[in-house]
Amino acid sequence: MVKEGAPSLKSKKPLVVMKFGGTSVGNAERMQSVGKLVVEHSREAEVAVVVSAMGGVTDMLIRAATEASAGAGEHWKNVRRELARRHREVADQLLSAAEQSSVLPRLAAQVGNFENLCSGFSLVREVTPRAMDTLSSLGEVMSANLLAAILRSQGVAAEAVDAAELIVTDDNFGNAAPLFEETTAKTRQRLAPLRRRGVIPVITGFRGATPEGVCTTLGRGGSDFSGTIIGATLDADEVWIWTDVDGVLTADPRLVPEAHIIPGISYREAIELSFFGAKVLHPKTIQPVMKKKIPVWIKNSFNPSCPGTRIVPSASEGPPGVKAITSLGKASLIMVSGGDRVSFTQMAGRVFGCLSMEEITSLMVTQSSAENVLCLAVHDSELKRTKTRLEKAFELEINYDHSASIEVMPHVAIVVAIGENMKGTPGVAGRAFGALGRRSINIIAIAQGSSELSISFAVKSADVKEAVKTIHEEFKL
Numbered sequence: 293m294v295k296e297g298a299p300s301l302k303s304k305k306p307l308v309v310m311k312f313g314g315t316s317v318g319n320a321e322r323m324q325s326v327g328k329l330v331v332e333h334s335r336e337a338e339v340a341v342v343v344s345a346m347g348g349v350t351d352m353l354i355r356a357a358t359e360a361s362a363g364a365g366e367h368w369k370n371v372r373r374e375l376a377r378r379h380r381e382v383a384d385q386l387l388s389a390a391e392q393s394s395v396l397p398r399l400a401a402q403v404g405n406f407e408n409l410c411s412g413f414s415l416v417r418e419v420t421p422r423a424m425d426t427l428s429s430l431g432e433v434m435s436a437n438l439l440a441a442i443l444r445s446q447g448v449a450a451e452a453v454d455a456a457e458l459i460v461t462d463d464n465f466g467n468a469a470p471l472f473e474e475t476t477a478k479t480r481q482r483l484a485p486l487r488r489r490g491v492i493p494v495i496t497g498f499r500g501a502t503p504e505g506v507c508t509t510l511g512r513g514g515s516d517f518s519g520t521i522i523g524a525t526l527d528a529d530e531v532w533i534w535t536d537v538d539g540v541l542t543a544d545p546r547l548v549p550e551a552h553i554i555p556g557i558s559y560r561e562a563i564e565l566s567f568f569g570a571k572v573l574h575p576k577t578i579q580p581v582m583k584k585k586i587p588v589w590i591k592n593s594f595n596p597s598c599p600g601t602r603i604v605p606s607a608s609e610g611p612p613g614v615k616a617i618t619s620l621g622k623a624s625l626i627m628v629s630g631g632d633r634v635s636f637t638q639m640a641g642r643v644f645g646c647l648s649m650e651e652i653t654s655l656m657v658t659q660s661s662a663e664n665v666l667c668l669a670v671h672d673s674e675l676k677r678t679k680t681r682l683e684k685a686f687e688l689e690i691n692y693d694h695s696a697s698i699e700v701m702p703h704v705a706i707v708v709a710i711g712e713n714m715k716g717t718p719g720v721a722g723r724a725f726g727a728l729g730r731r732s733i734n735i736i737a738i739a740q741g742s743s744e745l746s747i748s749f750a751v752k753s754a755d756v757k758e759a760v761k762t763i764h765e766e767f768k769l
């Protein structure tokens with residue numbers, strides 16, 4: 293609940309939060325067209341903007357920090373030059389002299405922050421997650437300042453706002469979770485005067501801050517999440533996520549070039565797609581808008597006349613069967629064999645206890661109770677932690693009476709077919725099996741949730757592209 297008295301402004305126009313991703317603001321030309329889009333839409337709607345760093349900037353910042361902390365030469369000094377050059381170029385091309393004189397010192401201050409942080413990392417040969425968050429989100433501070441100035445140059449009132457002043461998070465640096473009550477109160481309070489004066493806020497994506505004001509980030513790709521957090525706190529009518537594809541597609545276009553746009557999907561389908569690797573949405577994007585049932589649109593800033601994909605709370609329309617295919621390329625399977633000393637239930641209890649203790653996400657689970665084997669897939673980045681914890685939990689059975697074992701199968705990909713309307717449609721798994729079999733793609737494991745929202749197949753990493761293409765073709769998506 294929001295504290296009483298916290299202002300909840302709503303003008304007569306519908307309120308739309310528009311988030312622009314890195315490619316949408318990748319250079320001066322792109323920023324100029326984003327400015328035009330915002331100006332155009334601000335005639336019919338009240339717009340609040342959330343912006344990512346210019347494309348490639350976050351990667352560049354993280355790499356510079358990592359190398360500086362490893363003492364790997366002076367790479368970060370080149371990055372400093374590149375950072376200054378890219379933003380300066382946009383300012384030179386798009387801003388009036390007056391705007392330049394107000395924005396350039398702010399950009400220079402951020403480049404100065406970058407320099408101070410990196411030289412500190414290289415001196416102490418360390419970068420803490422906390423310091424990394426301050427550094428990795430500098431790109432958003434720079435792009436928000438630039439975009440606000442561009443909007444002003446195009447004749448509308450706009451002001452850059454640092455989301456560290458709005459989004460209050462826990463202190464899980466690198467992947468912080470928002471505290472919604474505090475965030476709602478702060479966001480409404482900070483933005484109220486701007487909204488009253490009709491000033492478009494241009495908010496930094498990706499960033500937040502702890503209650504003590506220490507900068508945090510919401511995880512890579514987290515500006516989508518920032519967009520819906522801001523949308524929910526302001527009771528927005530819609531959230532529009534502008535990116536570089538026409539909407540949510542039936543498959544990752546980098547794997548299946550013939551993938552096409554899906555006009556409408558449900559929250560549940562979007563959550564499933566993003567959880568299983570569809571980069572177009574950060575996995576937590578839908579979470580903030582669920583309760584308020586705010587529709588989210590995915591739109592193409594390179595092709596704004598295309599309506600895009602509408603993500604809505606209710607079950608999705610469309611024909612029965614599979615709606616989209618997605619995949620996660622870097623996973624491993626862990627086979628826990630409990631032997632004859634522990635029951636299957638005891639073994640499963642211990643395995644899930646380990647996952648919960650380490651906060652590990654299992655991507656899929658299959659079991660054979662008769663053989664006392666549990667098989668789970670985890671992200672490669674979590675493999676080591678999972679294995680170590682499991683070996684500890686089954687130490688006695690593995691090392692002393694040799695009844696249990698833990699085996700790892702690396703280089704696995706999880707391919708997932710998604711569609712709420714698969715429920716009650718017989719033969720989906722059979723058709724996928726048949727099609728993969730005809731291409732000699734071996735399915736290592738298969739799992740389907742009882743909600744029938746998705747079916748997951750584990751295949752060898754090397755087969756992932758072919759597997760996604762094959763299932764896409766089979767279901768004529």
Ligand code: ADP
Pocket residue numbers: 312313314315316344513534535536537539540541542543544545546569570571572573616618
């Ligand atoms: P932004 O910088 O706008 O946040 P991202 O690169 O994070 O954009 O996400 C958009 C990209 O997601 C697309 O260019 C596309 O390559 C990828 N993608 C993966 N799966 C899908 C999918 N099912 N539908 C649309 N795009 C997808």
Ligand code: ASP
Pocket residue numbers: 313314344345350351431497498511512513514515516
């Ligand atoms: N700039 C951040 C990243 O690259 C956040 C985002 O783009 O969504 O991860």
Ligand code: MG
Pocket residue numbers: 313513516571572573574
């Ligand atoms: Mg993204």
